[in-house]
Amino acid sequence: MNGTDCERIISGTEQTLLAYCKRQGLFKPGDRVIAACSGGADSVALLLFLLRCRRELSIEVLATHVDHGLRGEASQEDARFVARLCQKKGVELFLYDARRAGVTIPEHPGEDWARRLRYAWFDELAAREEAKIATAHTLSDQAETVLLRLARGTGLHGLGGIRPQRGVYRRPLLCLSRAETEAYCAALGQRYVQDETNDTGLYARNRVRQGAVPALQSVNPSAERCIARLCAQMQELDSWLTGEAAALLQAAATPRGYDIQTLREAEGPVLDAALHSLVAPVRDAEEKYVSLLRFLVLKGEGALQLTADVSYRVQKYGGDKQLVRISAAGALPPPAPPQPALPGVYRLPGGYVLSLQVEKYEDFLKNAPIFKKDLTCCADYAKINKNVLLRTRRPGDDYRPCGRHVRKTLKKYYNEIAVPTAERPLLPLLADGSEVLWLWGSGFAEGLAPDDYTREVLIIRTEKTEGT
Numbered sequence: 001m002n003g004t005d006c007e008r009i010i011s012g013t014e015q016t017l018l019a020y021c022k023r024q025g026l027f028k029p030g031d032r033v034i035a036a037c038s039g040g041a042d043s044v045a046l047l048l049f050l051l052r053c054r055r056e057l058s059i060e061v062l063a064t065h066v067d068h069g070l071r072g073e074a075s076q077e078d079a080r081f082v083a084r085l086c087q088k089k090g091v092e093l094f095l096y097d098a099r100r101a102g103v104t105i106p107e108h109p110g111e112d113w114a115r116r117l118r119y120a121w122f123d124e125l126a127a128r129e130e131a132k133i134a135t136a137h138t139l140s141d142q143a144e145t146v147l148l149r150l151a152r153g154t155g156l157h158g159l160g161g162i163r164p165q166r167g168v169y170r171r172p173l174l175c176l177s178r179a180e181t182e183a184y185c186a187a188l189g190q191r192y193v194q195d196e197t198n199d200t201g202l203y204a205r206n207r208v209r210q211g212a213v214p215a216l217q218s219v220n221p222s223a224e225r226c227i228a229r230l231c232a233q234m235q236e237l238d239s240w241l242t243g244e245a246a247a248l249l250q251a252a253a254t255p256r257g258y259d260i261q262t263l264r265e266a267e268g269p270v271l272d273a274a275l276h277s278l279v280a281p282v283r284d285a286e287e288k289y290v291s292l293l294r295f296l297v298l299k300g301e302g303a304l305q306l307t308a309d310v311s312y313r314v315q316k317y318g319g320d321k322q323l324v325r326i327s328a329a330g331a332l333p334p335p336a337p338p339q340p341a342l343p344g345v346y347r348l349p350g351g352y353v354l355s356l357q358v359e360k361y362e363d364f365l366k367n368a369p370i371f372k373k374d375l376t377c378c379a380d381y382a383k384i385n386k387n388v389l390l391r392t393r394r395p396g397d398d399y400r401p402c403g404r405h406v407r408k409t410l411k412k413y414y415n416e417i418a419v420p421t422a423e424r425p426l427l428p429l430l431a432d433g434s435e436v437l438w439l440w441g442s443g444f445a446e447g448l449a450p451d452d453y454t455r456e457v458l459i460i461r462t463e464k465t466e467g468t
Contacts, residue, residue, distance in 0.1 A: 001186065009187040013180065017049055018056055020175040024164040025385055025432065029058035030407070032131035033170070034094065036122065037063045037085075039078040039193040042136035044085070045181035046173055048188060050134060051089055062092045064125055064133075066118050069098040069105050071195075078193050094129075096121045111203050126168040126396060127409055132434075137162050137171045140178040143216075143227040144208050151208075155287045156269065157276055160238050161231035165433045168396030177224055238273070239340075239387075245273035246339030250347065253336075256317060257324035263297050271297070277337030278325070282306045297323060338391035341430050346390060350426035351465040352440065354390070361454045379448035381456040385432045393424060399436040400446035410436060417442070430460075 001009075021027055035050055037043040050061045065082040067075050079095060086093040098105065098117060106113060122133045142161045149158045164171050173181060185192055216223035248270055252262035263271060275293045283289070283306050296302050296314055300321050303313040311326045336348045346354045358381055397410035408416070414424055419441075430438040438444045438460060450457055 006187040006189075009183055013176070013184045013187075014049060014053055016175060017172055018053060020164075021057065021172050026165055026170045026172055027057050027059050027132070028435065031057075031059045032062065032129060033059045033134050034062045034064050034125060034129065034131045035134045036118075036136065037065050037082050038136075038195070039065070039081045039085075040136075040195060041182045041185050041192045042138055042141075042173060042178060044190060044192040045176075045184045046134060046136040047085070047089075047091070048185070048190060049172065051091065062094065062129070062131065064094040064096065064122070066121055067095070067097045067099075068109075068114050068117060069103065070109060070114065074196065078195075081193050094125055096125075111205065123168075123395065127411070130398065130407060130409060132168050132170050134170045134172060136173050136181075138173045138176050138178050138181060139228045140209075140213075140224055142174060142231055143213060143224040144205055146227055146231060147208050147212050148204060153287050155272065155276070155290065156234060156241070157238050157273075158287065159231065160235040161228075163235065167394055167434050174228070241269060241273040242277070242338060243340045244270045245277055246337045248274045249277070249337060253347075253349065254317075254320075254322055256315075257322040260297060260300055260314060260321040260323055263323065274337065278312070279306060281335065282310045335392040335426050336390075336428075338389040341388045341390040346428075348426070348428055350423075352426065352428050353463040353465060354428055355459075355461045355463075356390075357459045357461075358456055359459060361450055361457045364457050364459060377443055377461065378450065378457040378459045379438070379444040380450045380454045381458045382454070383448050384437060384458060388430050388432045388437055390428060390430055392426060392428065394431075394434065396434045397429075397431065397436050398434060399439055399442075402443060402446050402449065405446065410439075413439075413442075 027033065033050060035043070035047040037047050047061075047063055050057070050059070054061050063082070063086050065079055067079045069075065071078075079097070083093055083095065085091075103117065125131070126133050146159060146161045149161075162171060162174065164174055176184075213224065220226060248263070248266050249258060252258040263274070266274070272290055272294065275290050275297070279289045279293060289304070289306065292304050293312060296304055296312065299314075301314050303311055303326075305311045309327060313324055313326055314321055315324050316322075336346075339346075341356060343356050343358055346356070348354070361380075364378060393410055398407050399410050399413050400407050401413065410429075419427070427440045429436050429440060436445060437448060440462065444460075
């Protein structure tokens, strides 16, 4: 590969990735981003891209590596490789060694065990460092994930595959194939390590990678990209269904749960999306749990135990049957599912009522002079991504209180302002990914206030009614 080819690959790859990050809204100025680096081609490409483009992205870049303790000296050498790379690039590295941390490694650890260990560390690290975690999932990983889900049984939500962002997690490489990350590393003259277990048939993902994907590529060399395009379409459809599901649950909501008859009258895909949103906050929303909950609704009797602490049960009140969530934590209703934050009035569980309205800024100031000094109830509409969601808290959420010039995890902020723990699950908020833009009782976040260039404002007015 000559110098011109290298420059073309480097420039083309970075422009593609920058455009993807911007289109998906993955990063915001000032974000601390920790790259999960295993030492393989994908994760090394991720770290190099973030470092080389951190000025364009306006982010701080750090790194983390997890030694699961599964491959003895080989995994220790991978850790040393990542440490040397980070030292050379001047990157702070957070190294997690499972054995040194006292983790008991099972006799036959599988992919799921390693993943749970890895993400438990990532969650802890993100909260401690108030950072986002960037993982190196690629378009190739997307194809493998969807094929695995199809084989195991999945629904519409599962066909959406790996999302570009979820909570504190960001996936900048989902627009590249594994071959393209390898070419990027080669063009930069950067070597990487190879996990020898990837070449075995030990794990299901490896078997899909070695057998199913090449078979599909023999039919169409662009098979991976076609699957990724389908995932994007399914994600858009799933987003639309999320809004429809939220409307259904609002229509069916009662002080105790959800009216069975209203749920039954919904179209099948909308009902499934609504039931998925009820299962997801409690446990992984596998298709079987959604199907079992649908069976309860259609049958009009029975119960479904989701965890040791949470179940759903059909109960009769007066002459009506309702789907009720039974929780060991108390009798609070489940939170409303996420929904697009469009202008309108929202009546949410817990007695929370929100009115979202868009007005000309000059009309707002004329009609509401009381808010001239305290504008936390309104924001410059142009500064807000129109795809924000109205929802409740999620792990990894953070918030920038207006006038404070700091970013805090939502948990820390709730602790600071002494919000009772029992109230937190139902408090409404507006969020763009894991960034909270507006919070009940605190208003809009730092940086969203109207200014001299504001033309339209988003106004949120609130009311708390009695009961749940």
